[in-house]
Amino acid sequence: MSLSLTECLLATTQEPRELADYQTGVPRWCNGCGDNAILSAVQRLCRDEKLAPEKTVFVSGIGCSSRLPHYMNTYGFHGLHGRALPLAEGVKMSRPDLHVFVSTGDGDCLSIGAAHWIHALRYNMDLTVLLHDNRIYGLTKKQVSPTSPLGTKSNTTPKGSYLAPLNPLTVTLGVQNVSFVAQAVDWIPELLAEIIAAAYRHKGLSFVRIVQRCPEFQPGAFDPFVLDPKRTLILRNELTLSAALAKVYTNQREHDASSIDRAREIASIEDPIPVGILFRDETVPCYEDLRHAGQPHTPELVRRGLEAELDKFTVWPGAPGPAA
Amino acid sequence: MTTTISEHIVEIISDSGEGAQRCGQAFAAIAAKSGNGIWTVEIIPAEIQPPARSIAGASGNRVRLGSGPVTNGGDEVDLVVAFNEQVLLGRVRAGELKPGCTILLESMWREHRDPTIVRAYLETYEMIVAEGYRVIEIPMERECRQLVSDPRKGKNMFVLGMLCSIYDLDLALAREQIAITFGKKDEKVIATNIQLLEAGSAWADAKLDFKYRVPAVPPSDTQVVMNGNTALALGILASGMEICAMYPITPATSASHYLSEIFERIGGVVHQAEDEIAACTFAIGASYAGKCAVTITSGPGFSLKQEAIGLAVMAEIPLVVVDVQRGGPSTGQPTKAEQGDLLAAMFGSHGDAPKVVLAVDGIEDCFYAMITARKIAETFNTVVVVLSDASLATAQQPFSRPVFDEEWLAPPVDQSAVAPGAKPYDWDPTTGLVRRSIPGQPHGMHTVTGLAHDRDSHVAYDSQTNEDGLRHRSLKLAALQRTLRCPPVFGPAEGDLLLVGWGSTKGAIEEAVTQLRSEGHRVSSLHLRFIQPMPSGIGEILRSFGKVMTIESNWSDRLEDTLIDADNRRHSALAMLLRSRFLVDVECWTEVRGRPIKPRSIRAAALAVVERELVPV
Numbered sequence: 001m002s003l004s005l006t007e008c009l010l011a012t013t014q015e016p017r018e019l020a021d022y023q024t025g026v027p028r029w030c031n032g033c034g035d036n037a038i039l040s041a042v043q044r045l046c047r048d049e050k051l052a053p054e055k056t057v058f059v060s061g062i063g064c065s066s067r068l069p070h071y072m073n074t075y076g077f078h079g080l081h082g083r084a085l086p087l088a089e090g091v092k093m094s095r096p097d098l099h100v101f102v103s104t105g106d107g108d109c110l111s112i113g114a115a116h117w118i119h120a121l122r123y124n125m126d127l128t129v130l131l132h133d134n135r136i137y138g139l140t141k142k143q144v145s146p147t148s149p150l151g152t153k154s155n156t157t158p159k160g161s162y163l164a165p166l167n168p169l170t171v172t173l174g175v176q177n178v179s180f181v182a183q184a185v186d187w188i189p190e191l192l193a194e195i196i197a198a199a200y201r202h203k204g205l206s207f208v209r210i211v212q213r214c215p216e217f218q219p220g221a222f223d224p225f226v227l228d229p230k231r232t233l234i235l236r237n238e239l240t241l242s243a244a245l246a247k248v249y250t251n252q253r254e255h256d257a258s259s260i261d262r263a264r265e266i267a268s269i270e271d272p273i274p275v276g277i278l279f280r281d282e283t284v285p286c287y288e289d290l291r292h293a294g295q296p297h298t299p300e301l302v303r304r305g306l307e308a309e310l311d312k313f314t315v316w317p318g319a320p321g322p323a324a
Numbered sequence: 325m326t327t328t329i330s331e332h333i334v335e336i337i338s339d340s341g342e343g344a345q346r347c348g349q350a351f352a353a354i355a356a357k358s359g360n361g362i363w364t365v366e367i368i369p370a371e372i373q374p375p376a377r378s379i380a381g382a383s384g385n386r387v388r389l390g391s392g393p394v395t396n397g398g399d400e401v402d403l404v405v406a407f408n409e410q411v412l413l414g415r416v417r418a419g420e421l422k423p424g425c426t427i428l429l430e431s432m433w434r435e436h437r438d439p440t441i442v443r444a445y446l447e448t449y450e451m452i453v454a455e456g457y458r459v460i461e462i463p464m465e466r467e468c469r470q471l472v473s474d475p476r477k478g479k480n481m482f483v484l485g486m487l488c489s490i491y492d493l494d495l496a497l498a499r500e501q502i503a504i505t506f507g508k509k510d511e512k513v514i515a516t517n518i519q520l521l522e523a524g525s526a527w528a529d530a531k532l533d534f535k536y537r538v539p540a541v542p543p544s545d546t547q548v549v550m551n552g553n554t555a556l557a558l559g560i561l562a563s564g565m566e567i568c569a570m571y572p573i574t575p576a577t578s579a580s581h582y583l584s585e586i587f588e589r590i591g592g593v594v595h596q597a598e599d600e601i602a603a604c605t606f607a608i609g610a611s612y613a614g615k616c617a618v619t620i621t622s623g624p625g626f627s628l629k630q631e632a633i634g635l636a637v638m639a640e641i642p643l644v645v646v647d648v649q650r651g652g653p654s655t656g657q658p659t660k661a662e663q664g665d666l667l668a669a670m671f672g673s674h675g676d677a678p679k680v681v682l683a684v685d686g687i688e689d690c691f692y693a694m695i696t697a698r699k700i701a702e703t704f705n706t707v708v709v710v711l712s713d714a715s716l717a718t719a720q721q722p723f724s725r726p727v728f729d730e731e732w733l734a735p736p737v738d739q740s741a742v743a744p745g746a747k748p749y750d751w752d753p754t755t756g757l758v759r760r761s762i763p764g765q766p767h768g769m770h771t772v773t774g775l776a777h778d779r780d781s782h783v784a785y786d787s788q789t790n791e792d793g794l795r796h797r798s799l800k801l802a803a804l805q806r807t808l809r810c811p812p813v814f815g816p817a818e819g820d821l822l823l824v825g826w827g828s829t830k831g832a833i834e835e836a837v838t839q840l841r842s843e844g845h846r847v848s849s850l851h852l853r854f855i856q857p858m859p860s861g862i863g864e865i866l867r868s869f870g871k872v873m874t875i876e877s878n879w880s881d882r883l884e885d886t887l888i889d890a891d892n893r894r895h896s897a898l899a900m901l902l903r904s905r906f907l908v909d910v911e912c913w914t915e916v917r918g919r920p921i922k923p924r925s926i927r928a929a930a931l932a933v934v935e936r937e938l939v940p941v
Contacts, residue, residue, distance in 0.1 A: 024769075025782075054766045059609070069771040070783065075763035076771030077612055079605065080635050086602035090609025090617065091763070093593060094567060098613065098763055119598035297566045297591030303728045305590040306562050310725055313554075315356040316547035 021053060022046045024073040034186030034212030035064055035132060039071055041193040042101065042130070045200055046074070056099045059088040061113060063139045064214075065105035065132035082112030085120040085129070092125045093288050099200075102129040107137045110146040110168055121175040123287040124204045130196065131168060131207065134214035135221065142217040154217075168209050169267035169278065173260065179204035179284040181263060182277045185211045187226050188249075191275055194239060198277055204284055211273060225273055233269065235276025326492070326535040330391045333398050333422075334491075336483060337384035337415060338407035339376045340369050343480030348385020349720070350505055351487050354497045355387065356549045356722050359542030361394040362387060363831070364551075365920060366718035368659045377441070379414035389491070391541045394721065395686070395831025399924040401425055403490070403536075405483050407464070408433060409448035416452060424456055426534075428486065430479075431461035460532070462486075467527055471519050481517045485524025492537050495525055546725040552690040552716035553579035556646060559694030560618055561586060562726065564733030565644070567617040569595045569606040574658040575714040576622040576648040600625040604632035604645070611641050612772065614737040614762040616702050618644040618694070622714075623652045623665055627672070633707050634673030637797065639772040640749070640758065642701035644694070649713040649827075651918050660918030661715035663827050663877040666897040669709045670856050676794055678801045679707040681856040685830040688723035689853070690716060695732045702734055704800045705760055711855075713877075715920045716828045742768030747779040749793070756799030801857045808854050810861030815841060815848030821934050822869035823849040824910070825876065826898055829921055833875050836926035845934050855901070863906040871933055873911040874899040875926055880914045 022043045029035045046056065056074040060066035062081035069076025075098075079087045088102045109117050109131050120129070136154065137143040144154045144161045147168065151160035172181050180202040184195040192210065199206035213222050225231045229248045234241065235255040246252075251272055256262050263279035295301060334351070338344035345366060352364045365386040374381030388398045400422040406412035407430050415421060433445035453459050468475035468482050481502065488498050502517045550558070556579045560568060568587065570580045584594040597603035600621060607617035621629060626647040636643040651657025652664045669681045680700055684693045690712060697708040738760075748761045748770045761768045770781040776790040777783055784790055813822075814834050825833045830851045840847040850865055852858065866872050880896035881888045895903065899912035913929040915921050 052766075053769050054764055057613070057763050058771070070773070072771070073769050075769055077609070077639075078771055078773035078775065079608075080631055080774060083601060083605040083632065086597060086605040087609040087612075089595075089602075090567070090569065090606035090611075091613040092609075093595065093606070094610035094613040094615045094617070095763065115598050116602055119602070291588075291593045291595070292591075294588050295591050297564075299564070299730055299733050301590045302561065302564060302733060303730070305586060306558065306726075306728050309558055309561070309586055310548055313548040313550045314546060314725055315353065315549045315722060316359055316543060 015050070017047045017050050019043050019047050022073050023071070025071050027071045028067065029064060030216045032213065032215035033064070034134065034210070034214070035068065037186040037189050037192060038103075038130060038132060038210055038212065039068055041189060041196050042068075042072070044193045045197050048197065049200065051099055055097065056101070057091055058101045058103060059091060060084050060103040061105070061108035063105040063108045063137070064134075065103050066108060068103040082108055083116060084108065085113060085116040088127050089120065089123060089125050092127060093291065096126070096288050096292065100127050102127055104129065104131055106131065106133040106135060106145040106147045106168070110166060118175055120205055121172060121207065122177045124177045124179050124284050125287050126203050127205050128196070128200045129205060129207050131209045132212045133168065133209050134212045134218060135165070136214055136218045138214050138217050167267065167270070170264060172207050173264045173267050173279060177284055178207070178279065179281045180206035180277075181267070181279040182206070182208045183211070183274055184208060185225070185232065185273060185275055186213055187222075188232070188245070188275065190242065190245060191239060195275075195277065198238060202280060203282070204286055231272040233272040233274045235266065235274055235278065237277065239276050325533060326537050328537045328539060330538065331389065331394065331398075332403065332491070332536055332538055333386060333388045333401045334403045334405075334487065335367070335384060335386045335401045335415065335420070336405045336480075337367060337382045337411045338480070339411065340371075340374050340381055340383040342383070342407050342476060344384035344407065346505065347480035347484050348387050350484055350498070350501045352385070352387045352389070352720055353549065354488065354493050354501050355389040355491070356547070357497050357501075358493055359540030360538055361390040361392050362549070362720065362722065363394040363397055364388075364720040365397040365715065368718070370657070370659050377408050377410040379410055379417070382411035382414045384411075389538050391539055393543075396835060396923065397719070397920045399922045404428065405487070406430065407479065409445050412452070413448050416455075421457065424458060426458045426460065427452065428460050428462050430464045432463060432465040434461070467523060468520060471523060472516060478517065478520045481520040482524035482527075485521040485526070486528040488521070489525040489528035490532065490535055492535055495522065543722070543724070547722040548725045549720055549722040550687070551718050551720045552684070552687050552712055553648065553718070554582050555687050555690035556620070556694060556712065557583040557586070559691040561590060561592065562691070562728065562732055563695040563698040565618050565694075565698055566592045566615050567595065567607065567610040568592070568620060569597050569603040569610070569617060570620045571597050571600045571603045571625060573600070573622045573625045575650055575717040576620045576625070576646065578717065579620055579646070579648070600628035601632060604629040608632060608636050608641050608643055611636075611643050612639070612762070614764065616642045616644065616698050616734065618646060618698075620646040620648070622648045622650045622658075624655065626665060626668060630668075630672040633679065633709075634675065634677045635774040636707045637673065637677040637679050638774045640705040640797070641772070642705055642760075643707045644697045644701050644710065645707060646710045646712065648717050649711060651916070657918045659714065661713050661828065661877060661920055662916060662918065663711075663713055663829075663897070664879070664916075665711065666826070666855065666878065667900070669711055676798070678798050679709055679856070680704070680801070680804065681709045681711065681854070683711040683826045683853055683855055684716065685827060685851055685853055687716060687719065687721040691726060698734070700804060702760070704804055705758065706797075706800060711827060713828050737762065737764070739764045741766040748772070748781045749777065749779040751779065751796035754799070755803035756796035757803060805857035805859065808857065808859035810859045810865070811851055811853065813848050813850055813865055816846070817848070817865065818868040819846035819848050820870045820937060821845070821847045821930055822866065822872045823847065823926070823930060824852065824866075824872060824874045824898065824902065825849065826852045826855060829875055829877065832921050832923045833926055835923040836930060839923065839927055840930055840934075845931070847930055847934065852898070855898070858905065863908070866902065866906050866908045866910070870937055871911060872902070872908055873913055873930070873933055874902065875921065875929070876912065876914050877916055877921055878914055879916055880912045
């Protein structure tokens with residue numbers, strides 16, 4: 001995470017943490033919803049990284065995914081549909097010392113928030129973005145989303161959807177300035193936690209697409225993948241596979257995450273589902289660092305800045321005069 | 325022959341890109357440095373490069389200079405400098421010239437190679453002479469060619485020289501002004517422009533047999549001169565705000581341009597977001613985290629921000645939203661002045677989203693309103709909408725140089741721990757106010773939400789809790805209202821007619837009132853800055869007059885239309901608000917012509933009411 005530019009009275013504490021420190025409320029997701037796995041993974045991350053709850057902010061939009069901040073005992077902002085990213089960018093620009101996470105869904109991020117998604121990648125601010133992609137609108141009771149497979153029957157497409165889904169990974173990897181792209185699935189919690197942790201540790205915008213089950217409105221949609229481990233492609237680089245997992249998930253590949261071309265190639269594979277870090281570039285500058293390159297804001301600086309400008313506009317009695 | 329006068333209105337107009345605007349700005353600055361009062365109005369074509377010699381392409385500046393303070397652009401023009409007859413024709417047709425107005429007209433078109441141009445020129449020339457204007461043809465281009473190879477690039481400084489001669493302004497000030505104007509260019513450019521200036525002045529001295537003197541009654545204190553958008557940007561800087569998020573839109577953008585130039589020096593950030601919604605939500609995020617952020621826009625952008633504004637009201641995040649109004653609806657008239665967004669500012673978000681609406685009433689107020697807006701936003705944890713408009717955006721006027729006060733800046737972000745048991749929305753039962761909580765405060769963790777929520781910021785599923793929140797958010801406006809002073813009445817506090825206005829029309833309304841009073845009419849005026857909440861005492865003022873009429877630049881139905889009657893008439897925005905709040909039969913007079921309302925028009929509208937009242941029934 002970036003260095004603090006805000007004068008804070010508090011240093012980030014490094015005392016041991018427990019999961020309970022980050023838990024609050026009773027999640028109101030359906031039984032079997034993948035969001036529960038994502039919540040557990042981020043709580044584990046907070047514990048392992050000893051994040052001070054008061055210095056951590058979860059920002060979200062609207063939808064099932066976006067309820068996540070309510071279940072985190074950190075600061076949170078449950079904002080507007082599609083607008084989690086610009087909200088989070090404002091938080092980070094204002095307070096680079098905070099750890100800022102974004103929870104967003106396929107509808108929230110890729111449909112109503114599509115412009116913000118593309119531009120957030122360009123800004124490359126130090127945010128950890130978790131895309132909860134269940135390929136359906138859940139909170140509004142089953143409408144097609146941009147990632148719904150062709151032919152998906154929903155309340156707005158009773159005869160099946162008409163359009164091919166968009167691939168959030170290939171689109172993301174098509175944007176200049178992209179610096180971290182990964183994919184995880186909710187049914188392998190160890191890897192989910194590990195990938196989210198890697199995303200958090202990356203300085204820049206980390207985009208993690210999490211393929212997530214929705215038992216209520218997409219029941220069984222991911223069963224073929226869950227039931228057949230061969231249909232998961234493990235990107236071996238950087239992942240520490242336990243012996244047990246390695247035995248089950250034998251479909252593995254060494255992958256060079258520094259190559260955008262290799263990353264794009266992997267991203268376009270839809271079956272098996274690639275799991276791991278597709279792309280990482282540590283050299284892309286963060287927008288907040290570019291913008292905070294000057295002096296920090298102080299009253300004295302404001303006074304001097306104002307006086308210097310007013311000098312330019314002073315017309316009477318005879319002074320330097322206005323800038324026309 | 326020198327005529328001494330107390331004020332004069334001058335217009336310099338050209339094709340777009342010929343420099344009339346720059347000439348007008350420089351002329352105004354020189355007059356201001358001479359101790360004169362000034363007010364400028366930009367004449368802006370709507371296109372980047374309108375066709376040359378076209379009526380719609382007129383670009384330039386109106387400068388009204390006076391012995392004392394000047395508060396508006398005035399009525400019709402006394403003297404025009406026109407670079408071609410077509411741009412002039414537009415101003416004539418729009419009725420912008422006084423009868424007998426002096427016109428200094430570029431005469432090169434007489435000898436043009438293209439016979440259609442010659443014909444057009446002669447036609448217009450003869451027409452304006454026949455209409456009784458004093459037309460003086462001047463070979464500006466030819467005179468400039470003796471000094472520069474491309475006279476189109478220097479004619480404006482020649483004209484500036486002529487004007488300095490005609491109005492007896494100090495050429496030394498003009499040279500200084502040129503040095504400032506072209507400061508970023510090299511010495512050679514400055515020297516050439518000074519040559520042109522001197523040539524223009526010498527030409528006018530030798531060839532024109534008239535001069536005007538507007539003796540300055542200089543102000544007693546130090547004055548600055550700038551336009552409203554510059555004042556807004558400086559006000560943002562002076563308010564201690566550190567983040568401005570915006571998306572380009574006319575006429576708001578120039579404020580962001582200037583702010584971009586100066587903000588980083590003091591550690592500020594101007595963020596050009598990907599769209600208006602992102603600009604607003606970015607600002608909300610920045611404010612939520614402990615700063616106070618501002619977003620600047622104009623009408624269409626303001627519409628796009630409405631959902632986010634509602635979120636800031638609901639979550640109680642301080643936010644300053646500046647709307648530099650332009651002609652609407654839809655794309656409307658991007659470069660033209662209008663006051664059409666008042667109701668959108670008050671009621672634009674869905675549901676009940678009480679927010680503060682503050683309308684700046686002049687250039688100086690553009691500066692101070694930003695400081696006030698930030699203070700209110702942070703004290704009441706709410707949204708403050710500041711309404712300006714296109715005519716203030718580009719108009720220039722001198723005002724007393726602000727004296728910096730550290731009080732303007734808020735204390736540093738409070739990062740102290742939250743007391744056990746304290747809730748993020750522990751509303752004070754009387755005022756609705758609550759301690760501002762921000763990330764970084766230990767033990768204060770909670771999630772803010774745009775959903776209905778209880779005092780713990782937990783999502784509320786019962787109607788009682790929702791109503792509780794609505795009540796306290798509304799109370800905050802009442803709490804602010806108790807701190808507001810009633811605006812002063814301009815003129816006696818009782819009479820036959822009270823004119824009520826808001827925003828940029830203040831100077832024109834008061835000028836009309838002064839004129840009417842000098843003619844013996846019992847007319848006063850009242851100008852509102854705070855429209856939501858409205859200060860106490862306004863009702864009593866309204867009831868002290870026989871008639872009340874609002875003066876606004878937004879639409880109201882005209883009773884002369886066959887279909888319109890008292891039952892279906894749509895009143896102007898402020899009239900509607902005053903009628904509903906004070907149960908006073910408020911009349912309205914409006915003009916939506918995309919230009920500043922003239923004192924003369926206001927006077928005529930007021931007279932119509934006063935004289936109607938005098939007719940025995």
